[in-house]
Amino acid sequence: MRILVTGANGFVGRHLTALLVDQGHWVTAAVRREGAAPPTSIAEMRVVGDIGPDTDWDGLLEGVDAVIHLAARVHVMRETGPAPLSRFRQVNVLGTERLARAAARTGVRHLVYLSSVKVHGETSPSGAPFTEAMAPAPEDAYGISKWEAERALAEIAAETGLGVTVFRPPLVYGPGVRANFGRLVEAVRRGVPLPFGAVQNRRSLVYVGNLADAVATSLLRADAIGQTFLVSDGPPLSTAELVRSIARAMHRKPRLLSIPPALLRVTGALTGKRAEIGRLLGDLAVDDSLLRSRLAWQPAYGLEEGLAATVRKTPARSRGVHRI
Template sequence: MEVLLTGGSGFVGSRAAKRLLDDGHRVTAAVRDSEAKLDTRLVCWRFEELTADQHWGAVLEGKNLVIHCAARVHVMNDPAANPLNEFRKVNVDGTCALARQAAEAGVGRFIFISSIKVNGEGTSLGLPYRADDIPAPEDFYGISKLEAEQGLMKVAADTGMEVVIVRPPLVYGPGVKGNFASMAKLMEKGLPLPLGAIHNKRSLIGIDNLVDLLIRCIDHPAAANQVFLAGDGEDLSTTELLRGVANAMGKPTRLIPVPAGLLQFGATLLGKKAMAQRLLGSLQVDISKTCELLDWKPPYTVEEGLRRCFEPSH
């Protein structure tokens, strides 16, 4: 299959590119970073900006499939004067322009990497998000991803091009940055942390599980014009995750059992409520629709996924 993969130098895109190539697909990676190190088997196509003005005609010729990983990503303390407008320019206008041009070029299917932030920022314990829940994004990034999904479904209705939307929670794996990387650094240093008695539940997904799901979405007939939630199928408390990371790294775990209520109170006093939500709150996803409709299950357990994070070969 002839595939256009946007964001081919990114965390998800680079891993997806390798799997696609290993499976025998011909892949063109669209990237902005002129210095990105790409798999030598890839055809590289560099673009200026993911906006409504970007012309994709030449690179879309002969493509059967687009996997769209490129995006303006969520960041803490966004420096933009109007973050929502900036998110919309890239994640909504740029995405929908690419999709319309893909449909005009005869692309049959468009796979979009969205975000669980479309559903919201957290769940009550034992009440996971489902694919058919009414979306309730709370931040600008989540709003832009929802608007992109809505725009893509309109393109699908107008043109007949099939759209597949995948909403992952936190993605972890070798080379990941952000919160997971920060947590791993703390565990590597062996510093005592007051997180030994957290009884929340959070869903996450290993990069290889996510890529495997994307591969399943390439040509599965039941995937057309559907929204799928992604996950490892195992929910962990923050305490369990930290222990799992330390075990995967071969490091001792030094977790002090401080009550979550006390930590929440302290975080509120310090103006760190958002950080506390990620550490203390629950965010669960129900992947039963994904598994049943696509006859899919995550190939790697959380334990295996964490171990693969720190193996030299990965």
């Protein structure tokens, strides 16, 4: 297939384009600016500038069979400035709508959109993982913009016949991961005592190789069109179990302190980190049985394999922000 991938030189994009090339597809990488490092072995790279309501897609979509839309304005902690939702909408909603209409107009058959579990909210109900059938309830500007983009794509699909598939991944990890997961890996590597030994929450993860494999699988399945899929590595983990698994991948002993979660929440409130602590302690689990049953999909990599690859290549200092 001839495939256009937006955001191809990002964290997920690099892994996905490498897989698509290995599978024999002709991949065009759409990147934001000149000088961007190209993903490995792609057929061609095209600069599109900032993605938004005025992006010029002319000439990029002719002869393309499928578009995978990864590029987005991502969630940034403590973002300041006026009208943050407006800025998210410019890229994530209006930019997505512009691309989808151009794709439909030029005869692209299938568009795969990378949304986010944050469409469902920040925490899943206790003992009840998110499913695709649950009503969306995004709580922040990023999640709202992703949900609005999904609705815009559904309208365009109904109007034009463009085939659309949506993925809502939870936290994505893998080689090169940054932000909170990268900092957690660094803390375990340095032997920092972590106060999560008593935390019994349930959180889903997805290895970037598994996410890439699920997206690539959907391109080849007609029954993926019109569907929204949650995706994960498998059963959710507690934060304590995740720390132990990371330490095991490093052949280290984890240093976990059993601090009562209630005390951690109080500490978060007193230090201005209520939201961060809440995410570490709360549930965010997904049920991806629809993806597994409908597409006969199984993760290509197990948790231990994914974590081993991650800890080998995660930088010693990880300060960037990556959240899907």
